Amino acid sequence: MTEQNAHQVADWNGQSGEYWAANQARLDAMMAVFGRAAIEAAAPVTDERVLDVGCGAGASSLDLAARVGAGGYVLGVDISEPLIDRARALAPQDTPVLFRVADASSTELPEGAFDILFSRFGVMFFEDPTGAFAHMRRALRPGGRVAFVCWRGVAENDWVRLPMGAIKDIVPLPAPPGPEAPGPFSFGDRGRVMRILTAAGFTDITITPFDASIPFGEGKTRDAAIDDAVRMAFEGGPLSLVLADQPDDIRARAWAAARAAFAGLAGERSVMINGAAWIVMARNPAS
Ligand SMILES: C[S@@+](CC[C@H](N)C(=O)[O-])C[C@H]1O[C@@H](n2cnc3c(N)ncnc32)[C@H](O)[C@@H]1O
Numbered sequence: 001m002t003e004q005n006a007h008q009v010a011d012w013n014g015q016s017g018e019y020w021a022a023n024q025a026r027l028d029a030m031m032a033v034f035g036r037a038a039i040e041a042a043a044p045v046t047d048e049r050v051l052d053v054g055c056g057a058g059a060s061s062l063d064l065a066a067r068v069g070a071g072g073y074v075l076g077v078d079i080s081e082p083l084i085d086r087a088r089a090l091a092p093q094d095t096p097v098l099f100r101v102a103d104a105s106s107t108e109l110p111e112g113a114f115d116i117l118f119s120r121f122g123v124m125f126f127e128d129p130t131g132a133f134a135h136m137r138r139a140l141r142p143g144g145r146v147a148f149v150c151w152r153g154v155a156e157n158d159w160v161r162l163p164m165g166a167i168k169d170i171v172p173l174p175a176p177p178g179p180e181a182p183g184p185f186s187f188g189d190r191g192r193v194m195r196i197l198t199a200a201g202f203t204d205i206t207i208t209p210f211d212a213s214i215p216f217g218e219g220k221t222r223d224a225a226i227d228d229a230v231r232m233a234f235e236g237g238p239l240s241l242v243l244a245d246q247p248d249d250i251r252a253r254a255w256a257a258a259r260a261a262f263a264g265l266a267g268e269r270s271v272m273i274n275g276a277a278w279i280v281m282a283r284n285p286a287s
Helices: 006-012 015-022 024-042 059-068 081-090 129-137 158-167 190-199 222-235 239-243 248-263
Strands: 049-053 073-078 097-101 114-120 140-151 203-218 270-283
Touching (some): 015 024, 015 081, 024 059, 059 114, 073 081, 129 190, 158 222, 190 270, 222 270, 239 248
Parallel strands (some): 049 114, 073 097
Antiparallel strands (some): 140 270
8 A cells, every 4th residue: 555545544444444344234225325326327337347446345346246247347446454355245256346455546457447437435535636536547448437426515414414513512523624635525515526537637527416315323213213323423424533532421412412413303213314415427538
């Protein structure tokens, strides 16, 4: 691995990687509708070759492999060893998919070898996104296409906006990351995504909003589902670090406040929370 993205490599092999591996089935259920929308945009057909960037535990890679069939293949690349281990364990035998622990922004990739560059929430973590996309573009055949899904901004994503707003008077929140800092919301600005892809050499770029309700909490009862939603919010994503070193009484107050914020949302044995994403498509020029 390179020096670049060292912080992300540490996090996805540490706290975030462990959280995603431990909650893999839950997170796959939450992300499924977004992944399906991006796959529809990619429109893979039989025999195509797909690079799945930041593939995590591989759910999207397996869906893509089912679409391209035995005559095609999918290469899933991710910096996280625990998630690639999980992906390899979950992949049925004879599926045309390979998983590699590697930094997609710098790993050696065969030139012009892929028809599609795909990602489900795996491209927002590069320190140098333009360099990363330029590198990955060289692995696409001339005329090859890009399709990925990424989050819009925090303000539009209730699964983080609501709990953050609920606890802001209980525990000090860190300053928001800079607009260019790698992280889940770093592609929230449509203009920035357009600039990155243009500078990386892509054409025919379209960036379309896609909204869906996420089953954030689940449980046998409504109360259990709300507690589960609070746990998901506090253990993963931006809030996990905010509460990490707080005393028990602060954590309890924060829990109660987030619980109250989630209690008003729809769902019977779940908590359905709005998620706001972009579906991004682009093309590698034909020559
Ligand atoms: C939010 S998770 C999404 C995982 C998976 N695509 C999914 O939808 O379940 C982001 C993923 O991007 C991976 N990632 C971050 N930076 C990366 C890089 N430079 N190269 C490859 N993978 C990276 C992380 O390890 C993590 O698995």
